[in-house]
Amino acid sequence: MTRLLLIALFMISGLAYGQDLEGAWRLTHVNGQDMPQHEFVKIYQDGYFAFGAKEKEGDKFHSAGGGEFELDGSSYSETFDFHTDNEGLIGTSNSHQVDWVEGKLVITGQDDGRERIEIWEKISDDRDDLTGNWVFTGRQNNGEMSRSTPGARRTVKILGGGRFQWIAFNSETKQFMGTGGGTYSAENGKYTENIEFFSRDDSRVGASLEFDYEVKDGEWHHSGKSSKGDPIYEIWSPYKEAYKK
Numbered sequence: 001m002t003r004l005l006l007i008a009l010f011m012i013s014g015l016a017y018g019q020d021l022e023g024a025w026r027l028t029h030v031n032g033q034d035m036p037q038h039e040f041v042k043i044y045q046d047g048y049f050a051f052g053a054k055e056k057e058g059d060k061f062h063s064a065g066g067g068e069f070e071l072d073g074s075s076y077s078e079t080f081d082f083h084t085d086n087e088g089l090i091g092t093s094n095s096h097q098v099d100w101v102e103g104k105l106v107i108t109g110q111d112d113g114r115e116r117i118e119i120w121e122k123i124s125d126d127r128d129d130l131t132g133n134w135v136f137t138g139r140q141n142n143g144e145m146s147r148s149t150p151g152a153r154r155t156v157k158i159l160g161g162g163r164f165q166w167i168a169f170n171s172e173t174k175q176f177m178g179t180g181g182g183t184y185s186a187e188n189g190k191y192t193e194n195i196e197f198f199s200r201d202d203s204r205v206g207a208s209l210e211f212d213y214e215v216k217d218g219e220w221h222h223s224g225k226s227s228k229g230d231p232i233y234e235i236w237s238p239y240k241e242a243y244k245k
Helices: 003-010 237-243
Strands: 023-030 040-045 049-054 060-074 075-083 093-101 103-112 114-124 132-141 144-147 155-162 164-172 176-187 190-198 206-216 219-225 230-237
Touching: 040 164, 040 237, 049 164, 049 176, 049 190, 060 164, 060 190, 075 164, 103 132, 144 230, 155 176, 164 190, 230 237
Parallel strands: none
Antiparallel strands: 023 040, 023 114, 040 049, 049 060, 060 075, 075 093, 093 103, 103 114, 132 144, 132 155, 132 230, 155 164, 164 176, 176 190, 190 206, 206 219, 219 230
């Protein structure tokens, strides 16, 4: 099914219109077929994107990928920093065509030389104190704060549209260390994560973790207890600011 035919189907009851990418999206169709077995959620925020996917039955982790993106009119490109299914994509840029039809995002590209058409529907573009793309830059140990400068090996946490995803990876060696994500809330100094997928341990799906947070000088100070019950105090910096240096 061609891109024009798919777009025509979505335009039966209305006209296509432009829309901002930022926020959280869910994949609904690939080449005209729906997604009965897997759930893909993609977050766009501050020039960065990440997706996480799981099996709908049993919540088993499926795949993840992400990196920087650029949108210029209908021209869209992705440059992958990590990808669990295809290491060959890491460090490469791929160009796509985008259309917005009835509030849905249509991305047309190539997959092994064949046309691939994805339909995404927006979950939310809600914003809060922590909406943004963050990178880990500090941790408190024995009462002392240790700061680090992110390089090829980094831990990123992207929050947008009420969804979060963290990823640990090395973009040079293409090593992937782990990812997890789900829904979150950030209000009145309390940050709560509700885990919907976790690459290291599927049994963690369904758990909720609550932390204290404060934004100081543009950085996210995050404290509470880890999933193992250990006390933590972390600092996360805006991704773009951390990499300007």
